[in-house]
Amino acid sequence: QAFCPKARTPPLVNLNVKKDVNKVVDTVDIEDITEKAVFCRCWRSKNWPYCDGAHGTHNQATNDNVGPLVITKKKD
Numbered sequence: 001q002a003f004c005p006k007a008r009t010p011p012l013v014n015l016n017v018k019k020d021v022n023k024v025v026d027t028v029d030i031e032d033i034t035e036k037a038v039f040c041r042c043w044r045s046k047n048w049p050y051c052d053g054a055h056g057t058h059n060q061a062t063n064d065n066v067g068p069l070v071i072t073k074k075k076d
C-alpha cells in the first residue's frame with residue numbers, strides 16, 4: 001500500500017500489533033539483553049517487539065526499505 005499524500009485518511013503504520021490498546025509501548029530491561037537484541041521497526045513482526053524477518057516481505061511488496069534496530073552489548 002503506497003502512501004498517497006492526498007488521501008483523506010493517512011495509511012496506518014500498525015496493522016496488527018496489540019490493536020486492543022490505545023498506544024503500543026514496550027519496555028525492555030537493558031540488563032536482559034545478553035549479547036544483542038533485534039527490534040522490529042516495520043510493525044509487521046509476529047514476534048513484537050522483536051524482528052522476525054517480516055520486513056523483507058514488506059519491503060518486497062511495497063518497495064520500502066525498512067529494517068530492524070539492532071542493539072548490541074558493548075564488549076569490555
Ligand code: FES
Nearest residue numbers: 040041051054055
Ligand atoms: Fe519488522 Fe524486521 S520484522 S523490522
